[in-house]
Amino acid sequence: MPRKQKSPNPLEKLSEKEIEKLREIDDRLRRVVHERRTGQSRPGIQAEQTFGSITFRYETVRCGKANCTRCPHGPYWYAYWKEGGRTRSRYVGRSLPEKARAAYEAKQRARLESKA
């Protein structure tokens, strides 16, 4: 019976550049996990509007492509809601759905009027 050969460690074959890239990915993952855990707000959030049990956020996003020169993208609207104790999100787009937009604009108006 042949002995099971020990496979070489694939990490040893990586170039400096590849290792650097892995570190970046690792960093990014860590940050995402940390933010999820602590519930910290993301730095890219420009506006927020709650509508019923859904929170809409207008935020800039990073696509994660290493060579992207146009990051961050957006801002775009995203919807956040709780489902079974977890926060779910969905891309909305450049503009809010009609009802949420009306609520958002009403709030903006109220804010302006309270300042005047």
Ligand SMILES: [Zn+2]
């Ligand atoms: Zn990008």
